[in-house]
Amino acid sequence: MDSTTDSATNAARQTTKIEVRDIQKIYRVKKENGGGYDDFVVLKDVNLDVYAGEFLTLVGPSGCGKSTMLDLLAGLIPNSGGEIRIDGRVITGPAMDRGFVMQAYALFPWLTVQANVEFGLTIKKVPKTERRAISGHYLELVGLTNFANRYPHELSGGMKQRVAIARALAFDPEVLLMDEPFAALDAQTRETLQDELLELWEKTGKTIVFVTHAIDEAVYLADRIAVMGTNPGRITELVNIKLNRPRQGSRGSAEFGWIRHKIWQYLQPEEAVKENFPVVGAADVAEVIDSQATL
Amino acid sequence: MATDVKANVIEGSLTPNALKSDVALKLLKKTGRGVGGFFLSFAIIFIIIALWEAFPRFGWIDPFLLPPFSEVLGNTLNLFKTGEFFKHFNVSVVRIVTGFFGGLCLAIPLGVFMGWFKTFEEYVNPLVEACRNSSVLTLYPIFILLFGIGEKAKISIIMWGTVWVVLLNTISGVKNVDPVLIKSARSMGMRDWSLLWKVILPAATPSIITGVRLGAANSILILIAAEMIGSNAGLGYMIFYYEARYAIPEMYGGVVFLAIMGLAVNEALFRLEKRLTSWHEKSIYFGT
Ligand SMILES: Nc1ncnc2c1ncn2[C@@H]1O[C@H](COP(=O)(O)OP(=O)(O)OP(=O)(O)O)[C@@H](O)[C@H]1O
Ligand SMILES: [Mg+2]
Secondary structure, three states: OHHHHOOHHHHHHOOEEEEEEEEEEEEEEEOOOOOOEEEEEEEEEEEEEEEOOOEEEEEOOOOOOHHHHHHHHHOOOOOOEEEEEEOOEEOOOOOOOEEEEEOOOOOOOOOOHHHHHOHHHHHOOOOHHHHHHHHHHHHHHOOOHHHOOOOHHHOOHHHHHHHHHHHHHHOOOOEEEEEOOOOOOOHHHHHHHHHHHHHHHHHHOOEEEEEOOOHHHHHHHOOEEEEEEOOOEEEEEEEEOOOOOOOOOHHHOHHHHHHHHHHHHHHOOHHHHHHHOOOOOHHHHHHHHHHHHHO | OOOHHHHHHHHHHHHHHHHHHHHHHHHHHHHHHHHHHHHHHHHHHHHHHHHHHHHHHOOOOOOOOOOOHHHHHHHHHHHHHHOHHHHHHHHHHHHHHHHHHHHHHHHHHHHHHHHHOHHHHHHHHHHHHHHHHOOHHHHHHHHHHHHOOOHHHHHHHHHHHHHHHHHHHHHHHHHOOOHHHHHHHHHOOOOHHHHHHHHHHHHHHHHHHHHHHHHHHHHHHHHHHHHHHOOOOOHHHHHHHHHHOOOHHHHHHHHHHHHHHHHHHHHHHHHHHHHHOOOOOHHHHOOO
16 A cells, blocks of 8 residues: 555655654553453554655544554654664654644643743753744744743633644754644634644744644645554555645635545445445555646 | 734634733732722721720720730730840741751652652552641650650651641642643653753642641641640740730730731742742632
């Protein structure tokens, strides 16, 4: 499937930023009845290349291991097999070449907006004047210059998430890992932030891995969608999304609807799809999606 | 940004209003306490003093049991003048400061350690709970037995009264730091000591301060009781002494002074708490 949907020309053209090789994640869990432990395989043999500057979204049913995958990429949890390389170097833990944004905004409530944005810079021991300049720049990018001295509890959800994004960008990581960052926001704010994020992405050229369970969001944002399946968690499809950018207003278009439907189909349990829908082969779908993009 | 307009519409129309109502709420509370509340509490104090003066003067109560306020005030001021009062006051201050701050110096680091290493805490938690819930003063004879009747016993029982409540609050503060904050800091490569200083401690501050306030209240109580039991100086002793000598106005003076001191300490700690935790949502919505 990789070789068909993810065309060879594509891979050759782009440099690989993140290489995920045979990644496994196993949790030891207490047995339901009685003592002892069971091995619970969350991720099995996951392979994935993320290209430099690419916007990749990761979709999959709840509990399939999306967050686990992202935590592994961030180096927050150890893997049980395989390796992850960034720019060819195996990662051994968290580092500032990656920024992390989660659904819970996770702002430090005792710090002002500005101090939150500067948090990573203080870890890096960037001098104060420089810090001020950088935080000022990113606060401007997310439109919160006038809120620099507020505390997080004085902000709306959308503003909090903007601060979290500014904080992750401020120490200038090359990769941005985002775990359902907009899931807690209302629909309108979410769409606004999606557009803002795309704009930031275009301005900064970051490589973004973005987890979501909303198909709409995945399609709207992505260069490529990695579809995950459950039990054990694995990547079942990789789909190029060649909708023209900018994509404002494309949500209502026929192509968009078509792609969304296809991704939705991929997300159905296999039996259900077989029974109810004539399944198009993965290769065909990729072609359709690719050709859709040229419309 | 092209989308800024949209962004501003959404955030601009909703949030600043929400913020404004926050501010209004704060102001309302402030003025409510500031003008009305202030006046009211002064009025109440004034009425109590007036009644205190009137009851013994008109013979509604035996003036020996409750001397008029003016007499209490006069005799107490006299104690200030002769320096008798300050002799006791100084002794008490030294005891409480040593005991209380000694307790803090022990309890806070230990609590952070125990909150951090949860398994250790699980083992000793029953012991800590037992210590906190045992009535401090019943232990005083043991302290006297161990440390003698002098300063050591008094200071260590004040420490005892401070340590457990501060310890428990520190542990729970550290244990209950939002894991999401730790995850976020860790994702930026933060570890160990800096994680402790920059994330765990600030996040646990509200809970620690609550412990400190409770500990302070405890230690004043214990100080006075310990000074009444076996002592020859200190405010507790002074009150007891005047009572035994039937110097009733002086006794009341001591009692009132202690009440005021307790209030002042509580207010000071309350302000400290507000200052250190002004970022806390609760201090706005549920602040007292
Ligand atoms: N610490 C852990 N110990 C044991 N099992 C875990 C642990 N963390 C996660 N899991 C399991 O791993 C699986 C994947 O979890 P994960 O959070 O990655 O899912 P997800 O795809 O992000 O789901 P959602 O869309 O609901 O966020 C789940 O079945 C979960 O129960
Ligand atoms: Mg998740």
